[in-house]
Amino acid sequence: MKSSGQDAWWRKHRLQAQLDGLLAAWRFLTVVPLPGSRGTLPGDLAASLPYFPLVGLTVGLLLAVAAGPLLLVCPTPLAAVLFTALLAALSGALHLDGLADTADGFASARGREQVLAIMRDSRIGAMGVVALVLVLAFKAAALASLSAERLPAALLLAPLAGRTAILIHLALLPYVRASGLASIFLAGPRRSAAGMGLVLLGLTALLAGWAALTALIAWGLALVLFGLVCRRRIGGITGDTLGAVCELAETAVLCGMALEP
Template sequence: MARNVRNAAGRIAAAIRFLTIIPLPGNAGTGEDELAGSLLFFPFVGMMIGVVVLFMAVILQWLLPSFVCAVLLTCLLAACSGGLHLDGLADTADGFFSSRPRERILEIMRDSATGVMGSITLVFLLLIKVSCLDSLATDGMLLPAVFLMPLAGRTTIVLLMALQPYAREQGGLATLFYSQISRRAALFALAVFAIFSVCFAGVRGFAVVVASSLLVIAFGFYCRRKIGGSTGDTLGAVCELAEAVTALVFVLQPGGGL
């Protein structure tokens, strides 16, 4: 029993270390086995980020105009993960929009420099997030949106790994997750996502789950066609895209929370 608790704690710590910039004391969560087994806790880390952003949204709404609030919340969403997923989105855009063969796309994605297409994609994504959050601040749906955005993002990472093989022959950090991923882990993540989304946002929450699932299917198909699977960069990309899709669903979908 005690060993199981320690193992779970180590995996939770690994998920927090990997997905956020939160400093943790000691060496908990630094082992490869702990990191590989942390997938089940990705949605809970997403909820943890969501609580932080929600708390800040409550404060900022009282202090600042809606547009400034939206900009700061978008910055906070990026800062919580140290820009990790934005970097993945930029690398993915540089590679996928290069019109090169598979091997060259993977080389471009591995390059640490951000190109024109990556920069443009980041600008578009951030503009979508800011404009949506600004709109939601005026119709009273900002709080459920900022809570579900990071939850949707981290859940779609797990779903994409379950649906796509690893694309690189010589893997990086992401191979640790692919060695442990199972359909059950993905179903668990999806169930957690669906329950909290519907409980927290009602009709809009259900729409977020459907839209995020469709995003994973469509983006996964695109990844398979371009590079034969997924990489760490595409996992970061789907996380950011899911956050943007969640914000868009809240703007477009009529109806409030339960």
């Protein structure tokens, strides 16, 4: 039997491991700096998956809180563009980069291995640029069409939905590369993290009211349809497609909120 001292040590160790996972999620998903070096080990990144939704919710909360003051000094279209830029800037455009690479690969009339090679190329092609322009335009247009009352809810929900989408694809689709940064996450609790993300997303949607219903339907359709495309083109997912699904999920949520009468 474990002594009380051993139990205390294990509790402290587990708490520290969870804290490292939280810090790793924040460091990976945002460019907001943190002091110290905790949460920087590869093992910390694998343990960070359960905290992806929490980081998304925190980013959304920051944007939602900023909505009121910003709308007092900016017209809605300008505020919409600023919020679109902030969504990209807070993540260091990490997910947009994955979207561009995915668009270049998937839009090519090539076989699986060539598609994967194109996606690994750091240079952005014409279809990548088109995908970036369309996604950013849809986000800005959706935000610009929202009322001042509904805008904070949309900003709160979208980043959470995007990070939860990453977890769902990680949990349900096979990873097709032999290596890569995203392969680190395969050792993490993918299914339980996805379940936790769904619960948090559902609770947050309840706070947003009926306006979130259309957003969640659009979000679900985006996940399913893009997942089918990933299966067909490359047989599963890569780090780039995870970035792409995050961006597509955010866009779907914002457009869904805008479409709700």
